[in-house]
Amino acid sequence: MTSNPAESVGAPRPLEGLVVVDASSTLPGAQVSQFLADCGAEVIMVEPPGGSTVRRLAGWPALLRGKKSITLDLRTDDGRDSLRGLLAGADVFVHTLRPGTAEGLGLTADRLAELYPRLVTAHITGWGSDSPWRDYKGWEGLVYAKTGAMWSKRQLTLRPGPAMVTAPYASWGASQAAIHGVLAALLEREESGLGQIVESDLVRGLGALEVYNWFYELVLHRYPGAFTPMDVAYDENGAPQAYLIYALLIAATEDGTWMQFAQTAPRLMQAWLAELGLAGELADEKWAGFPALPTAELREEWWTMMLERVKARTFDEWQETFERNKDVSAEIFRTPEDSLTHPQTVFEKRVHVLDQPGVGPVRQTSTLVHTNTGPVSELRPAPAVGADDEFLGALIQAAAARRATADPAGHAEPGRPLDGITVLEFGVMFAGPYGTTVLTDLGARVIHVETIDGDGIRSLVAFPEAGGAKVMQGKESLAVDITSPEGLAIVHRLVPTVDLVVQCFRGDAAERLGIGEATLKGINQDLVYLNAPGYGTTGPYAARPAYAPSIDAAAGLSATDGGGVHPPADLAETKLRAASLHAAGAVNCAQADGIAALAVGTGLLLGLYAKRRGIDLPGLTTTMLGSAQQSMMVVNTMYDGRPETMSVDEEFYGLHALYRLYPAADGWVFLAAPYEHEWAALVAALAPYADLGADERFASHELRRANDDALIEVLADVFARRGKIDWEKELTAQDVGCVEAVEENLEWAMQSDEFYNAGYSVTAVSPIFDEHRRLAPITRFSRSQTKADAGCTLGQHTTAILQSLGYDEAAIADLAERSVVGV
Incomplete structure (x- = not known):
C-alpha cells in the first residue's frame, strides 16, 4: 500500500507513453531514469544477472521505483541482441559506460543514429568522452579530489591538506544535466524527427553547483595584490576571520541541538544581537568596526559570547523565541533521514511510504516536481531483479511495433535545441x-x-x-x-x-x-x-527566507559532509564542530x-x-528544500534492514582504506578501489611496492574491512614514496582509481590551463571581465x-x-x- 495523497492519483503524467531503456549502473544514471519514471515514462531497467550495482546503494528502493527489470548479460551475443531489440522502439536510452567501453559496444553517435534514428541517448560519465581523463574510473571521490573540491572544503578538519567530501553533489549535477539534455533533445525531436546522444559528466555537473567564487578567484589571479584573499572562514587556529560567521552562526543549544542561524540582512542582525543581549556591547569602543573586527582575539571573543548565549537556552526555549521574535530564525542540523520529518516537507506531502515487496515499508521523498495536486504522479515500488524477464519477448515485439508506426526520421540543421524559447x-x-x-x-x-x-x-x-x-x-x-x-x-x-x-x-x-x-x-x-x-x-515555512547554509542543514547535506551532528561535550568541541559544519554547508563550491x-x-x-x-x-x-532532499535520496531512504551508510573518519581522510586520501611525496592522492572486483588490479599495480596479495590480513573483502587500520598503514607507507602525478599516471594506466588531490580551490582549478585544455571551461567575452574563462x-x-x-x-x-x-x-x-x- 502507499501513503500517496488520494488527490495525486490520476494527476497528469507528463511523460506518459515515453519508453526508456536504462542500462546504467551508477547513481547519476539511476537518478535520471528515476525522474523519468516518476513523471510517467515506462522505464525498462536492464540489469546484469544478479542485479545492478545500484542495488548495493542504501537508497535503491527509491532510486529504482516505478521501473521494470529485465536481466540481460551484455557480454553475450544474445544479451546484446535483446538490448538492440528493446532500443528499436525506445524513445530514450540511459547508460553510464565509460567512453571506451561504449565505443566497443557500438554505442557511438553514428551507429545509434543509423540503427535508431529517433532515439535520444543519455550518456553519463565521470569525466566526459573527450577529456584526457575519459578512461579514468568515475568514482565521485576521484572527481572531488581532481577538481579541487576537497581543497575548497579543507576546513572540514583543522589538519593540513584536503578533506574528504561525502555528499553526492557531482552525481546530482550530472544527472540533472542529463535530464536537461534528454528533455531538450525530445523537444528538438518534435521539430526534426531525429534523436541524438546527450552527454553529461560528474566534472561539469559539480562545476555547475558553485555560486560566485569562480569570478572571485578570477579577480584574485588577474589582479594580484588588489585584494586580500580570504577563501577560508577560519584561521589556522580555528578562530573566525570572516565576519559572515556571526550572521551565519552555527551553535548548539543547552541540550545539544545544533542550529544554523541566517541573520544576513542588517535589520535581522540587529534583532539577532538584541535577542542575544549583545546589542549594547557595540557601544564599547573595543568592538569598533563590528562585524569586521581587526584581530583574531577580538573575533574569537565575540564568537565565544554568541556561542555561550545560544547555549544558555534549550532547543524548546529557542523554538519559543522564534515564535515570539519573527526576525530571528534558525534551521536544525538534521540527519538526511530526519530531514524528511521537516514541517514543510510533511505539509507538502513530499515524503511517502511505499510497501516494497520483500523489504516492507520504505519511507522516501516524493517526486522532484509538484503541481497543485501534489506529486507529479503516483509512486510505485521498485521491481525485483528480473521481475519482468518473462515479458522480454513481448517488450521486444512492442518495441518493433512502435518503430514500425513511428514517424519517419527527418532532417534538420544542427541548431540549438531551445532556439526560439x-x-x-x-x-x-x-x-x-x-x-x-x-x-x-x-x-x-x-x-x-x-x-x-x-x-x-x-x-x-x-x-x-x-x-x-x-x-x-x-x-x-x-x-x-x-x-x-x-x-x-x-x-x-x-x-x-x-x-x-x-x-x-x-x-x-x-x-x-x-x-x-x-x-x-x-x-x-x-x-x-x-x-x-x-x-x-504555502505552508509553515513558506514565508521564511531560504539561504543555502540553512537548507544544507535542514536537508542533511551539512550533517553528511560534516561527519554528523552529535551534541558537543564542551565549548572547545562546539567551536571545532561549528567550523566543520560551516565548511560542510557554507562553502560555495557545492x-x-x-x-x-x-x-x-x-x-x-x-x-x-x-x-x-x-x-x-x-x-x-x-523548492530548494525539496530539491536538496531529492539529491540525498541515496542516503535518506529508510526501511528496516537498510545497509549501514559509511561515515567519514574523524580526520576527514575518507571512508575506509580503499576510498581515502593519502599523503604522497609532494602532496596528496585519492584512492578509489572499494569494490571487490577492483582489488586484484590494485594488488597487481602495487606489487612493486608491497605484496598485498600475500598478506593474509587482506585476503578477502571481510578481512580487509576488519583490518582496515592495518591496510591504511601499509598503503600510507606506499603512497608516501612517490609524487602524486606519478601515482596518478601509473595507477590509472592499470585501471586503478587514483588521482592527485589538487590543492587549489575548485573555482580556480577548473579555469586553469589543464582544465581549459580538457574542455571543462571555455572562453567568453564580458563587458566587465573582457575575455575570460567560464564553465563549459x-x-x-x-x-x-x-x-x-x-x-x-x-x-x-x-x-x-x-x-x-x-x-x-x-x-x-x-x-x-x-x-x-x-x-
Missing part, C-alpha cells in the same frame, strides 16, 4: 536564476527582471559584478520597478511574448506583486509557469543553491515538454549545438526590450527619469 525570470541571487542560466547555453532567451538597484548577487564580491557574473551568463537584464503600476505594466506587456515564467519569491509574494500564475496566465494562457521558492508557496538551481532547469523543461504534448501542469513547483555548457549533444555567453550588466537590455514593446525614445527617457526603469 523565451523565459521571463523573476528571482534573485542564485538558487532560482541559475536554473535559467543553464537553459541559455541550450539556446533559450532569458529576460532577467531585476530592480533598479540590481540583483543583490551582483554586489556579493568586492569587485564590480563579480558576484553575479556566473548567474547572469547569456541573459538579458531588464531593470524595472515592478512595484510601480507602470513597471508592472511593462512586465505584463512582455508576457504574451514568452513561453516560460519562473518566480523565486517567498510565499505568496508573486501574487501580491501582480505576477502570480493566475494573473500571467490570464494574459497568456499558453504559458508554462514554475514556482521555485526556498520552502514553498551546496543547496546549485542543487536547487539545476532542479529549476529540470522543472521548466518538463513543463515545456508537457505543454507541447497538450498537458498543462498548474502549480508547477520545485554542462550538457552536450551529438547533433545540436550549444553556446557559452558571458554575463550582462544591470539594465543592459532595458532599452532594447522596451523598444520591442513599442516604447519610443521619449517614453523610455521619461520612465528612466522617474526611476521606473534603469537603462
Whole structure:
C-alpha cells in the first residue's frame, strides 16, 4: 500500500507513453531514469544477472521505483541482441559506460543514429568522452579530489591538506544535466524527427553547483595584490576571520541541538544581537568596526559570547523565541533521514511510504516536481531483479511495433535545441536564476527582471559584478520597478511574448506583486509557469527566507559532509564542530543553491515538454528544500534492514582504506578501489611496492574491512614514496582509481590551463571581465549545438526590450527619469 495523497492519483503524467531503456549502473544514471519514471515514462531497467550495482546503494528502493527489470548479460551475443531489440522502439536510452567501453559496444553517435534514428541517448560519465581523463574510473571521490573540491572544503578538519567530501553533489549535477539534455533533445525531436546522444559528466555537473567564487578567484589571479584573499572562514587556529560567521552562526543549544542561524540582512542582525543581549556591547569602543573586527582575539571573543548565549537556552526555549521574535530564525542540523520529518516537507506531502515487496515499508521523498495536486504522479515500488524477464519477448515485439508506426526520421540543421524559447525570470541571487542560466547555453532567451538597484548577487564580491557574473551568463537584464503600476505594466506587456515564467519569491509574494500564475496566465494562457521558492508557496515555512547554509542543514547535506551532528561535550568541541559544519554547508563550491538551481532547469523543461504534448501542469513547483532532499535520496531512504551508510573518519581522510586520501611525496592522492572486483588490479599495480596479495590480513573483502587500520598503514607507507602525478599516471594506466588531490580551490582549478585544455571551461567575452574563462555548457549533444555567453550588466537590455514593446525614445527617457526603469 502507499501513503500517496488520494488527490495525486490520476494527476497528469507528463511523460506518459515515453519508453526508456536504462542500462546504467551508477547513481547519476539511476537518478535520471528515476525522474523519468516518476513523471510517467515506462522505464525498462536492464540489469546484469544478479542485479545492478545500484542495488548495493542504501537508497535503491527509491532510486529504482516505478521501473521494470529485465536481466540481460551484455557480454553475450544474445544479451546484446535483446538490448538492440528493446532500443528499436525506445524513445530514450540511459547508460553510464565509460567512453571506451561504449565505443566497443557500438554505442557511438553514428551507429545509434543509423540503427535508431529517433532515439535520444543519455550518456553519463565521470569525466566526459573527450577529456584526457575519459578512461579514468568515475568514482565521485576521484572527481572531488581532481577538481579541487576537497581543497575548497579543507576546513572540514583543522589538519593540513584536503578533506574528504561525502555528499553526492557531482552525481546530482550530472544527472540533472542529463535530464536537461534528454528533455531538450525530445523537444528538438518534435521539430526534426531525429534523436541524438546527450552527454553529461560528474566534472561539469559539480562545476555547475558553485555560486560566485569562480569570478572571485578570477579577480584574485588577474589582479594580484588588489585584494586580500580570504577563501577560508577560519584561521589556522580555528578562530573566525570572516565576519559572515556571526550572521551565519552555527551553535548548539543547552541540550545539544545544533542550529544554523541566517541573520544576513542588517535589520535581522540587529534583532539577532538584541535577542542575544549583545546589542549594547557595540557601544564599547573595543568592538569598533563590528562585524569586521581587526584581530583574531577580538573575533574569537565575540564568537565565544554568541556561542555561550545560544547555549544558555534549550532547543524548546529557542523554538519559543522564534515564535515570539519573527526576525530571528534558525534551521536544525538534521540527519538526511530526519530531514524528511521537516514541517514543510510533511505539509507538502513530499515524503511517502511505499510497501516494497520483500523489504516492507520504505519511507522516501516524493517526486522532484509538484503541481497543485501534489506529486507529479503516483509512486510505485521498485521491481525485483528480473521481475519482468518473462515479458522480454513481448517488450521486444512492442518495441518493433512502435518503430514500425513511428514517424519517419527527418532532417534538420544542427541548431540549438531551445532556439526560439523565451523565459521571463523573476528571482534573485542564485538558487532560482541559475536554473535559467543553464537553459541559455541550450539556446533559450532569458529576460532577467531585476530592480533598479540590481540583483543583490551582483554586489556579493568586492569587485564590480563579480558576484553575479556566473548567474547572469547569456541573459538579458531588464531593470524595472515592478512595484510601480507602470513597471508592472511593462512586465505584463512582455508576457504574451514568452513561453516560460519562473518566480523565486517567498510565499505568496508573486501574487501580491501582480505576477502570480493566475494573473500571467490570464494574459497568456499558453504559458508554462514554475514556482521555485526556498520552502514553498504555502505552508509553515513558506514565508521564511531560504539561504543555502540553512537548507544544507535542514536537508542533511551539512550533517553528511560534516561527519554528523552529535551534541558537543564542551565549548572547545562546539567551536571545532561549528567550523566543520560551516565548511560542510557554507562553502560555495557545492551546496543547496546549485542543487536547487539545476532542479529549476529540470522543472521548466518538463513543463515545456508537457505543454507541447497538450498537458498543462498548474502549480508547477520545485523548492530548494525539496530539491536538496531529492539529491540525498541515496542516503535518506529508510526501511528496516537498510545497509549501514559509511561515515567519514574523524580526520576527514575518507571512508575506509580503499576510498581515502593519502599523503604522497609532494602532496596528496585519492584512492578509489572499494569494490571487490577492483582489488586484484590494485594488488597487481602495487606489487612493486608491497605484496598485498600475500598478506593474509587482506585476503578477502571481510578481512580487509576488519583490518582496515592495518591496510591504511601499509598503503600510507606506499603512497608516501612517490609524487602524486606519478601515482596518478601509473595507477590509472592499470585501471586503478587514483588521482592527485589538487590543492587549489575548485573555482580556480577548473579555469586553469589543464582544465581549459580538457574542455571543462571555455572562453567568453564580458563587458566587465573582457575575455575570460567560464564553465563549459554542462550538457552536450551529438547533433545540436550549444553556446557559452558571458554575463550582462544591470539594465543592459532595458532599452532594447522596451523598444520591442513599442516604447519610443521619449517614453523610455521619461520612465528612466522617474526611476521606473534603469537603462
